[in-house]
Amino acid sequence: MVAELGTTPPPQPSHEGRRSNCESQFLNPAIIGGGYAGMSAAVTLAAQGIPVTVFESAKQLGGRARGVLQNNTQLDNGQHILLGCYRQTLKLIEHVGGNIEQDFLRLPLQLTLHHCFELKAPNLPAPLHLLFALLSAKGLSLAERIKAARFMLTMRRIKFKLPYDLSALELLQAHHQSEDLIRLMWEPICISALNTPINKASAQILLNVLRDSLNGSFADSEMLLPRIDFSALFPDRAAEYLAKHNGKVLTSSGVEAIIPRENSVELVTTQGAYQFSHVICAASPAISARLISTIPALVTISNQIDAITYQPIYTVYLQYPAHIALPQAMLGFDRCFTQWIFDKGQIADQPGLIAAVISAEGRHQELDHDQLVKKVIQELREQLGIVEEPLWHQVIAEKRATFSCEVNLSRPANTTPIGNIVLAGDFTAGDYPATLEGAVMSGIKAAKEIISTI
Secondary structure, eight states: OOTTEEOOOOOOOSSSOOOTTOOSSOOOOEEEOOBHHHHHHHHHHHTTTOOOEEEOSSSSSBTTSOEEEETTEEEESSOOOEETTOHHHHHHHHHTTOOHHHHEEEEOSEEEETTTEEEEOOSOSTTHHHHHHHHTOBTSOHHHHHHHHHHHHHHHHTTTOOSSOOBHHHHHHHTTOOHHHIIIIIHHHHHHHHOSOTTTBBHHHHHHHHHHTTTSOTTTTOEEEESSOHHHHTHHHHHHHHHTTTOEEESSOOEEEEEEOSSSEEEEETTEEEEESOEEEOSOHHHHHHHHTTSGGGHHHHHHHHTOOEEEEEEEEEEOOTTOOOSSSEEEOSSSSOOEEEEHHHHHSOTTEEEEEEESSSGGGGSOHHHHHHHHHHHHHHHHOOOSOOSEEEEEEEEEEEEOOBTTOOOOOSOOSSTTEEEOSTTSSSSSOSSHHHHHHHHHHHHHHHHTTO
16 A cells, blocks of 8 residues: 555645745655656655655556556566666665565576577676677677677777767677677667667667666676566655655646746646646656647747657566466567567466567557467467467557657757756656666656755
């Protein structure tokens, strides 16, 4: 049970004459959106003794990383993976009461495409762990393994910074990565990290991810698979944390308008209008663009957000009899509709539950849900010999799951021309693609913009 959730309107500010330039030490910021960006901003503010009010239009927290209940089984709206290098996310989870070792199944870096390819990093000092993994990868020729290692060493030498952006595919081809090497290793990494086709994906953003994960320590490259749903993992705990620090989280409370005033910001909500010293807009890009589009000083930013395009993620959940299990917790397929499958029995003690994930745009979008389920079941039968029929299935299609992380994408800054209106979200300017770490880092940065004005 999450503490202090409900639809009770926030109290009116108790201090007169709050100023938008925050010369007063008295702050009562509001946050629009209870996803990972919004709740990260809220916790960061609350940790500094600043009472905060969060407005979330949905009944539950988490945004695009939230829990879903189906057939009395706890699912997520999509299968997310955290990496060991996601330091800010992991730090905040612990700050609000999480336990990383209990909350996650921690796996060493291992990318396995069934019967085609395997990359496995040993526990060695960086960069030896990566070089060993590349040079011993299965499914590639010795020449291809050497080319992969040379590519990473070259990127390391230039500190993973390009003079100009280009597509990930163009970068890889320029460094003589073969078609098989790209298909078996670099493309799965790119789509998993950026959720964008490799011919469109920003090479610089991909390098940022490689810099912090594969090029980091062995622990940085580890994969962390949550044992609990994504609402419970952080946002629900963050709400309990806020309740203990004079904050409020109001679910089923949408914001209809943001109105800048002389010394405050007015939010028009489904429960009424309220005044706040600052507002962090951490809603989805589409909602954020709509809310700020009526503010003349922010129209340019609204148009910038509207220009962002999106990529889908489809997750097909299949509940098989309890004895069905995968060879390992996470497994990839080559040249299939299904890209990755996850054994929720090994990960979250949900025996027989398999999550099949298809990221980014592709031919799967031409199928309806029933056709897609049949295709995934067929591929599991052909690849792994699973002949049993699932007891039930559920398709969760997030058609705007992430922004399309394309070359030279223009992303808005956290700050705006109106000093007490700040943006947060994985789509704002930063080194990362649309990941949980990107959302969390954005939320923290937005909160610090407010804290810095005290």
